[in-house]
Amino acid sequence: MPNEYDLSNESLINALGKATVRAGISNSGLVISASSTDDRDYALYLRGIVLARLDKQAPPFKAGDKVVQSETGKLFSVSLGPDNNFVLAEPKEYEVARVYYRRIELPRLSDWQIAFKEIEHTGVWAVFDAAKFTLAISARAAV
Numbered sequence: 001m002p003n004e005y006d007l008s009n010e011s012l013i014n015a016l017g018k019a020t021v022r023a024g025i026s027n028s029g030l031v032i033s034a035s036s037t038d039d040r041d042y043a044l045y046l047r048g049i050v051l052a053r054l055d056k057q058a059p060p061f062k063a064g065d066k067v068v069q070s071e072t073g074k075l076f077s078v079s080l081g082p083d084n085n086f087v088l089a090e091p092k093e094y095e096v097a098r099v100y101y102r103r104i105e106l107p108r109l110s111d112w113q114i115a116f117k118e119i120e121h122t123g124v125w126a127v128f129d130a131a132k133f134t135l136a137i138s139a140r141a142a143v
Contacts, residue, residue: 003063004049005099016050019043041125048101059099060112066093066136067114077126078113086119086126093136094118100127 007015023039052059061067069075069091077086094116103111114133115125 004046005052005059005062007049009053012046012049012053016043016046019046045098045100051103052101055101055103057101057111059101060130061096061099061114061133061135063096063098065096066138067096067133068093068136069132070134071132075128075132078109078129086128088128093138094133098125098127099130100125 004012004015019039020043023043026039069088072091075088095118096114097117098115100113100115101111102113109129110131112130113127114130115127119126
């Protein structure tokens with residue numbers, strides 16, 4: 001699938017509709033679905049893309065970008081739910097898997113969060129505040 005942020009408005013709304021139906025069915029209790037958490041997370045991910053467009057916000061990174069922490073020290077995930085216990089103990093290069101847009105009314109968090117390919121997920125990605133990262137030097141050199 002192409003980068004969801006690059007979809008046309010019509011394709012994005014169609015994808016959101018399908019994802020919402022799939023999440024609703026797989027989380028309904030009428031069926032047993034191993035993908036129910038993934039389905040719900042994907043629907044929320046697409047919802048964020050729609051909200052970002054409505055708010056005229058562009059993502060700070062895209063899937064596949066290489067990023068590094070812009071600050072030293074431990075960095076805790078900002079995930080909601082069971083996967084909120086990830087800690088990045090040392091700065092290193094990570095590959096962006098998804099970029100989430102969520103309106104967060106907390107002064108210490110930006111509205112953009114990123115998930116990394118290197119961090120295992122169980123349905124709900126462990127996400128980190130995108131404002132705490134910069135494009136890696138290797139990625140900047142390729143541009």
